[in-house]
Amino acid sequence: MMMTGIHQLSAQNDPVVDKIINTGNTDNHTMDYIDILTNRIGGRLVGSNAYDNAVQWCASKFEEWGLDVWVQEAGEVPVGFNRGPWFGRMLGGDGMTLHFATPSYTVGTKGVQRGHVLKEPLTQAEFDNMKESLKGAWVLIGGKNNGYPIDWTEVGDSIRNAAIAQNNEINRKNREAMMHNRSLAEMSEKDRKKKGLEEKEILPLKYEPAMFYRQMVDAGILGIIQASDVPIRALYDRKNVGKMTFDSLPAVPDIKLDEQQYAVIEKMVERREYFQLEFDIRNHFRMGPVKFHNVIGVIRGSEYPDEYVLAGGHLDAYDVATGGVDCASGIAPVMEAARLIAEAGGKPKRSILFCLWAAEEFGLLGSKHFVQSGTVDMEKISNYFNRDYTPFLSAGVTVPEAMYEDFVSVSEPLKDAHPEFTFTVEKRQGPARPKPTSASGSDHAYFAMEGVPTIGFNLKDPKGYNFSYDEIWHTELDTYNKSIPEYQEHTATCTAVILYGLANLDHILSRDGLYAE
Numbered sequence: 001m002m003m004t005g006i007h008q009l010s011a012q013n014d015p016v017v018d019k020i021i022n023t024g025n026t027d028n029h030t031m032d033y034i035d036i037l038t039n040r041i042g043g044r045l046v047g048s049n050a051y052d053n054a055v056q057w058c059a060s061k062f063e064e065w066g067l068d069v070w071v072q073e074a075g076e077v078p079v080g081f082n083r084g085p086w087f088g089r090m091l092g093g094d095g096m097t098l099h100f101a102t103p104s105y106t107v108g109t110k111g112v113q114r115g116h117v118l119k120e121p122l123t124q125a126e127f128d129n130m131k132e133s134l135k136g137a138w139v140l141i142g143g144k145n146n147g148y149p150i151d152w153t154e155v156g157d158s159i160r161n162a163a164i165a166q167n168n169e170i171n172r173k174n175r176e177a178m179m180h181n182r183s184l185a186e187m188s189e190k191d192r193k194k195k196g197l198e199e200k201e202i203l204p205l206k207y208e209p210a211m212f213y214r215q216m217v218d219a220g221i222l223g224i225i226q227a228s229d230v231p232i233r234a235l236y237d238r239k240n241v242g243k244m245t246f247d248s249l250p251a252v253p254d255i256k257l258d259e260q261q262y263a264v265i266e267k268m269v270e271r272r273e274y275f276q277l278e279f280d281i282r283n284h285f286r287m288g289p290v291k292f293h294n295v296i297g298v299i300r301g302s303e304y305p306d307e308y309v310l311a312g313g314h315l316d317a318y319d320v321a322t323g324g325v326d327c328a329s330g331i332a333p334v335m336e337a338a339r340l341i342a343e344a345g346g347k348p349k350r351s352i353l354f355c356l357w358a359a360e361e362f363g364l365l366g367s368k369h370f371v372q373s374g375t376v377d378m379e380k381i382s383n384y385f386n387r388d389y390t391p392f393l394s395a396g397v398t399v400p401e402a403m404y405e406d407f408v409s410v411s412e413p414l415k416d417a418h419p420e421f422t423f424t425v426e427k428r429q430g431p432a433r434p435k436p437t438s439a440s441g442s443d444h445a446y447f448a449m450e451g452v453p454t455i456g457f458n459l460k461d462p463k464g465y466n467f468s469y470d471e472i473w474h475t476e477l478d479t480y481n482k483s484i485p486e487y488q489e490h491t492a493t494c495t496a497v498i499l500y501g502l503a504n505l506d507h508i509l510s511r512d513g514l515y516a517e
């Protein structure tokens with residue numbers, strides 16, 4: 001702490017920092033990376049060719065800037081998935097163009113498929129009654145899209161079959177109850193009291209979406225259709241992606257349709273109007289196993305190469321859109337920070353790692369692997385800065401007392417680095433929270449569980465861009481244009497200055513008071 005004054009002076013006068021800020025303000029490439037990641041490469045789903053392309057491209061950029069590059073195998077999926085385009089329309093009715101999505105790792109159509117539409121059967125009697133007409137039909141199922149497909153495996157079948165069996169029993173009891181109640185209705189109040197008879201309750205039936213899934217598939221349906229909020233959220237087949245094989249893929253498309261269109265179609269079905277729906281969904285699979293990799297750019301420290309400052313985001317993204325905010329908005333400033341430091345000729349004392357993680361969306365798998373495989377000594381990490389699902393400005397930090405002076409010192413040059421934005425360091429108020437014991441949220445989680453500081457930047461929207469996190473989170477709207485260029489660009493500059501400053505201190509950040517004892 002006594003060295004603070006000296007650090008401030010040296011930071012202000014450091015020509016490398018001046019150059020970082022100058023280039024950050026005048027020749028910032030952050031949005032170019034977002035453009036390439038989202039528009040040239042596209043949705044970067046784990047197991048897709050696009051993900052592999054992104055790994056290759058990011059590694060090539062780090063290399064171009066003179067960094068060491070670690071391409072670290074972090075895991076594999078048994079089969080891969082590449083989403084193609086999708087189309088759908090109504091034939092008859094008002095001929096509407098259908099607005100829908102399908103979750104990743106679900107199948108597409110067999111070319112262009114047209115068929116009539118039915119509402120799903122809810123009881124065995126209903127199924128038996130419509131068995132023949134299910135062949136070649138699109139089936140409207142109940143429930144609301146939560147982004148995941150219906151579980152098409154035996155596990156899913158057994159849950160649904162248990163509900164069907166319970167309903168058979170409930171139906172039997174309800175029939176008895178109805179007969180009983182009818183006979184009561186014919187009695188006088190006095191007689192009823194005398195015999196001590198009361199009305200029996202009619203029990204509600206159990207429901208699982210696509211109750212007769214297996215039976216419907218066997219009967220020859222074309223696919224199932226569920227109503228969805230808009231924007232449409234589409235995730236992946238989380239339950240089964242780890243055990244799918246190329247020869248045992250799901251059988252029929254699992255379509256999540258705009259709820260307004262669903263309501264119109266449902267009403268037309270109830271009125272038994274004649275129309276068809278046509279879908280062409282190109283969901284393609286890759287022979288597996290498909291390995292996935294972290295990409296880590298390294299500027300090696302000149303004095304303490306085995307001590308580290310880290311920043312990262314996740315390179316994978318859902319493919320229903322193009323991962324514009326989640327997480328190109330995290331990846332791009334981290335990459336640009338690497339370029340700004342490298343091109344300013346930065347030779348930091350300790351190593352700086354620029355971490356682009358694999359498979360965050362599938363359960364933080366890339367960062368978990370990095371931490372648990374002992375890639376670097378967790379005790380020697382000064383801080384890991386994570387950036388995920390935000391286009392906002394990194395405008396400061398809130399830190400424990402023991403880190404305060406260091407952050408004030410290294411952020412000094414950012415106070416007036418930009419005509420509109422500043423950077424503030426605040427002391428954390430209130431007691432420290434306990435060290436987390438389970439992983440959630442984003443790629444900082446496994447670091448935090450090891451006691452590594454994961455101070456993140458405070459995010460601000462000083463201009464007021466009306467951004468909605470919920471609107472983009474794993475939805476069809478998470479595209480390039482959701483990023484906010486001026487915030488993204490200055491975030492890169494701030495990240496570079498802070499990383500470089502921390503890497504040049506004569507100590508790693510204190511962990512005193514970081515977590516409650």
Ligand SMILES: [Zn+2]
Pocket residue numbers: 314326327360388389442
């Ligand atoms: Zn994310």
